[in-house]
Amino acid sequence: SIDGQRLWSSLMAMAEIGATPNGGSNRLALTPEDTAGRQQLIEWCAGIGCHVRSDAVGNLFFRRPGARDDLEPAAVGSHLDTQPKGGRFDGVLGVLAGLEVFRTLHDHQIVTERPLELIVWTNEEGSRFAPAMMASGTYAGVFTVDETLARQDEQGISFGQALEETGMKGSLPIGKPRLASFLELHIEQGPVLEEEGLDIGVVTGVQGMRWFDLTIEGNAAHAGTTPMAYRHDALAAAARLIDRLYAIAADDPSGDSKVTFGCLEVDTPSRNVIPAQVTLTVDLRHVHDDQLDTLEARFYSELDALVEAFGVVVTPQRLWNSPVVAFNDHCIASIEHATRARGIAYRRMLSGAGHDAVYVSRVAPTAMIFIPCRDGISHNEAEYSTPEQCALGTQVLCDALLHNAND
């Protein structure tokens, strides 16, 4: 059995690194805080004899030898980076649960058949460098290394430059080691498990998601002298778009359409100047790719309507398309089996959030385990799961990993 107390202590210790005023964490990818968090993990792993290797995009791999080191490893992992006002569990739990499993096996001197691998993927959140899951995507061959290194944050700092500064760029070839299986434990980040009174979600797949940058250009003009009929107000146009698209998603009776505008910036704002240019981000999600196509088409037709109504110029750029993913049956079964064996109340479910498992699933048998989180809140400093919930998820991860490793 894993040690829930020890797990909780590592979670709380990690949360101190980049701690925010209201009880969350700020470790945006490849910042000094993110690096300090990774450094802490490297120390902890060294304490049980696991040493780190890393690849060209800063993914960290910690190996625990097995009886048959010629076999591909059974892996677990997630990410340590957070949102700018992120919670203490998103990503972190999946990594520190892996650490706790390794520590438990170390304590009991258990040797698995296959070697084990604990992995920390770089820049999962996509908040500093878009898109999300960038380095697991690179590992899986979805993005090239060059493409990833060239991505820039808002300040124009490249991923490659930021990574160099961490000193965590390594020589492990991209895509190596190949994995026999990959399991990721994560908080649900939504309300379903809590509302249904369940302890574990066996995640069978992930919804589709598309990200866009959008620029709307109108004309700067005087707020007091410009008749409404003469205006080309870029912010009023953006507001129309947001309101319409939000309503389209909110009115979807299936509840499966999701629309979020996370960032919006007015260029050279001034109270008495009609905004000339607005840039914003658009996040569209759906559990069916064809419905996501429809939602994207609605987005474009609403843009056309803006051009018509406001005489603005719109420049949308789709920068990410992550299609709906179905996880591996075998991995799903090993989680489900572990859950049943302990008599835990669970359900199968889809994930609304993207996870590194999405891309890893392209190159290795993969599935995920969810635990409930309070009020379904995530990407918020108030994010919370209880010590018991974290421990239970970690126990299921341990059991399923052992199953995969000895299979």
Added chain:
Amino acid sequence: SIDGQRLWSSLMAMAEIGATPNGGSNRLALTPEDTAGRQQLIEWCAGIGCHVRSDAVGNLFFRRPGARDDLEPAAVGSHLDTQPKGGRFDGVLGVLAGLEVFRTLHDHQIVTERPLELIVWTNEEGSRFAPAMMASGTYAGVFTVDETLARQDEQGISFGQALEETGMKGSLPIGKPRLASFLELHIEQGPVLEEEGLDIGVVTGVQGMRWFDLTIEGNAAHAGTTPMAYRHDALAAAARLIDRLYAIAADDPSGDSKVTFGCLEVDTPSRNVIPAQVTLTVDLRHVHDDQLDTLEARFYSELDALVEAFGVVVTPQRLWNSPVVAFNDHCIASIEHATRARGIAYRRMLSGAGHDAVYVSRVAPTAMIFIPCRDGISHNEAEYSTPEQCALGTQVLCDALLHNAND
């Protein structure tokens, strides 16, 4: 006759100070650029023997002696500060036209009965420090000196602190000198004169305007996992407000309602986080105060609707109310007379923009002269009036000033 060529040269020279890439100027109030612009004027005035005095809020006064220096002066003036991407004429014309009039009188050694005063009012635009027309309002007793000095910009720098750094705080008592009359020449900043093929607008008053700061607080949550029905999206709420209020103004058949949201900021934005907090500015205008009351009431009822629909918390703060103003009949008549005497095509009109003349009119007989500007565009780097239009306006200013000074 004034020298249109010389006037144009001073306009273009002033535009070089804080010049922006697309042909405009950036001399936000009390920045080094604004100070450099004022310094330039001080030099030019010294060249004709006019020396500067200033008051506790940095208003600059240049006196030209008259035959009867016991009489209150006849004054002209405007402002030299600009929007962050402002034009070359807004405010500047009224000041440099005054300079041109003084130079013309100097060249011809004309002595007026009353002394003359050329005035540069501090922070007219209200872009860096809200509200607008702050220092003419202080001169007129609408704002106290302490209140004005304590106003802060976005960075938390106070007006008082910024003024100290310019070295232009002076010892002239607030409200002094008292003025026998005040005339302000300005570009129209709207399309009316150009569309009607007229050369001069005789401005009989200014519409009412109200400024608000608004904070909308929702909850941060995950863009992918949070069902639409569970969201408290502060940006979606802001968008609804903007779209509704904009439509209310646009649908007003009189065309007299104006609504502008110039600034909008998302707190800690991230693409995949539902915005928790949005701050924005609201600018409402109307030519009738009672209709402005109605517009403000609509604003509040739309806010109530947001609370209902999005479960957000709204905190509006009205930070400025400038009621509808009617200028002085005598001053209007002296402008109208000057315009007619030269056979210029003109009309009487209201101003949609606020001007220093609004507050000065509370303590001295006041009126304004407008000239057309291209496409009615202002608060935009593309703002333009021709050398001929500027010269004609300056001639009318000169004639009307002489009338006021010798009356």
